[in-house]
Amino acid sequence: MINIRDKSASIWESWSPPARSGFVLIVITLVALLPYAGSFGPTSFLDTPISSYQAVLVYPIALFVLMGLGLNIVVGKSGLLDLGYVAFFAIGAYTMGIMGTMTSLNTWQILPFGIFFAMLSGLLLGLPALRLRGDYLAIITLGFGEIIRIVALNLSVTGGPNGIVGVPTPPAILGQKFELDDHAGYFWVILILILLVIWMIRRFTIRRPGRAWEAIRQDEDVAALMGVNLLVYKLWSFTIGAAVGGAGGVIYASKTMFIAPDMFTFNTSILILACIVFGGLGNIWGVILGASILAYLPERIRFISNARQLVFGLVLLVIMNVRPDGLLPRKKREKIRQKEAV
């Protein structure tokens, strides 16, 4: 099968730097205009049966892309299997919910707190858990995700099973107001976060942490022998991933104005993981493509409402059987090198 990733990479490399920046600007502009793509006649098919296209574009699509990129740092870049990513999302959302209703701080002021608490919990969980081998890490993170949900379900400060109602929406920024049925503003906020994360990942990838993650992912023992401090770099990757999840949670709580424990189940963790594996693990563009498809598909096929999860499962199964490395896999070059090494 043709490898789209390598084809486009070689085209990209043949361009001059100004052409590259121009292309990036055009793409960002086009993406920023996406909220209006549904308002033209022929594209109204984008609307999903229950919610408008704009609403779906913010949640789940944009938010899933953001979280997918965050989880990709943990799973894709450094090869740590995290099955409880939703915990960090929940911590961000509950930070927003509790601080937003109890203090007079607004969303933008709470955002750093949400990120901080998510990172802190990532650090506290990671310190014991990251010393363990991959499969054990998987079950511990899975358990952590469930624990956060159970704690939220049983404490009074989180509103128990009823959750927190009346989370304030963000105040206007640069004249852009944020209201319940105005989705474009939220989309742009998340888009800015996504661009920040992409920029961050790209910087990390070519620097020391990125190389350390790559080494850890390929072979932990060899990496340790070469002097990579496993625990430190794993913690880095884990907490940065947690920070992205926390940021997503704050924005999500502020947008929906209501949070409850049943929004943060194991299924969400799995769905985000499915997004990045489906798209192509470790590849930013694959993750974005996978998250967009898997977030949009269940909403679009809501007309077969009862069977939509079934169809979703079947599609996932078929694609994984046809392309086990995802739609846009990691660079082929790396694979060839691996084969030569063998």
Added chain:
Amino acid sequence: MNLQVLESQFWSLCLQGIALGFIYVLISLGYTMVYGVLRLINFANSEVFMIGTFATVVAQVGILQNQTDSQSLHGFRLIYTLVFALLFSMLICGFLGILVELVAYRRLRALGAKPLGFLISAIATSIVLLETTRIVTFSRPQTSPRLLDKWSFGEFAGANFRIDTVMVIVSGVVIFVVLDRFVTKTRLGKAIRAVSMSEENSKLMGINLNRVVSLTFFIGGLTTGAAAFFYTTVYETTQFNVGFNLGLAAFTTAVLGGIGNLRGAFYGGMFLGVLEQFSSAILGSQWKSVTVFTVLVLVLLLKPNGIFGEAVQQTRT
């Protein structure tokens, strides 16, 4: 906190914990066997268990025509019904295990996919199983008829030896011992252990790899099906989402005892079952999973390979 139960119900909680533990052990064999051979987590096993609980109900109500409101059975008809339902559930789950392997693993193995690819395809399979059951049963819980008159053998040290508790423990022991013998003594069991040591070398020794993998999934399904039968007989109700919590507990069981290690799974199950009973009695059942996972993290910190370690012949390179 309610520490009084420690005094008043100590042995009763132990007994219930052991019975629950056996159900966990039997499900966890579905994870541990597959992990031992393929080094992959069989995520669809929880849904295989779920299908097994429904298969038990179908065997009792659909095939043997026992009505929900009918009197409990006695004598030959009781034994016949129980054995038939047990075998039916086991076989359905066993063949479902083979099917799961064919659909979710076989092609990916041939393509040489990475472990995460298997994980997602197994999860996709479990979504398909779960959703199909949900649609077919209209999300309604299914009640299983009370076939077994739940009389008690009597009380010893405050523990109530009820017939269903005893049945779970005795059959659990029997199934476990048979499986353990099978894996250590028979030719096929040796093939399974050989593959778990080294896939490449066992192929060179003329072992049919695909057949061994199918067999492993079949055996895992059989024990999971037995667990499903016991669960349905004891709790008398099932629903499409029953698999998640039990699957999670069983997976924890496998990890506690050292995943890939059969006897470890046994001790892990006993430990987890008793721990769950005590923590729900002392702290309240809503904190049960929190306690379990705290203990799991502590155990793994102290013994990174599980309490009893991964089986010696299976240490990874």
